Amino acid sequence: MTHLAHILTSALDASSLAAAADARAYTPFLDPLDLHDQWWFTLIPIAFFVSMAYKGVRMKTLEGYWRYTLLMTAQIILGMIGISVFLYVLVEVLVPVLE
Amino acid sequence: MTANRNPESLQPPAAILACILPGLGYLWFGDALRAAYVFAGVMGLFIGGLFIGGIDVIDRREDRWWFLLQAGVGPAAFVADHFNQAGKSALDPVTGDPLVSKSVGRVNEAGSLMAALAGMLNAIAVIDCLWHAPTTPRRRRTRSTDMPPSSASSPRAS
DSSP, X not given: OHHHHHHHXXXXXXXXXXXXXXXXXXXXXXXXXXXXXXXXXXXXXXXXXXHHHHHHHHOSSOTTHHHHHHHHHHHHHHHHHHHHHHHHHIIIIIHHHHO | OOOOSSOOEEOHHHHHHHHHSTTHHHHHTTOHHHHHHHHHHHHHHHHHHHHHHOGGXXXXXXXXXXXXXXXXXXXXXXXXXXXXXXHHHSBOTTTOSBSSOOOOHHHHHHHHHHHHHHHHHHHHHHHHXXXXXXXXXXXXXXXXXXXXXXXXXXXXXX
């Protein structure tokens, strides 16, 4: 009986430790997001917030602010995609042909 | 960049306010909407960087050059660095690991970049506030009282 109680206590301790470890597994702002394979998704918030701050400073009047902000966001994202495609073609296609 | 007819001049109080909190300089000029947009843009980048890369992306000791750019956000960057330094030395009571996880790889780069962009954009806002047309309510009141009596009085009164 004592042995059984010891096993149960150990199991409870182990489960509470595991639960605590799981709870500690991710804490916003203390731990980084697990975006190592999808890191390029971060381009979207970067482009949006850069556009927000930049247009907020640069526009003479704030008429059509959101339209211009979204336009600049789209321009940055499309520009980065264009640069990526260009570099991919340069490195993977053109350079092997020239070698 | 506010459109008004007053000539631009040096505005140190607005620049100091913009250094303290992003957007506060525009609030000094009475441009609350612009202040809100600049605040949301800069702090969105800064807090987004902390969220993506963890608070470890703000590290005055280990990432000095990144921090030089991130410090443009103002006291918020120094507060984040303080918490990061304190969190690195504090241990988790359950696992025994440091309370703040080490941020590495692409996620660390993205978070650092976001916080650095926030600092640089706020630096642009500070420069814009430093050289700005005075449009504070105080100045407007002063101008209206400085007007000669003949032009200050309304046509109906005359």
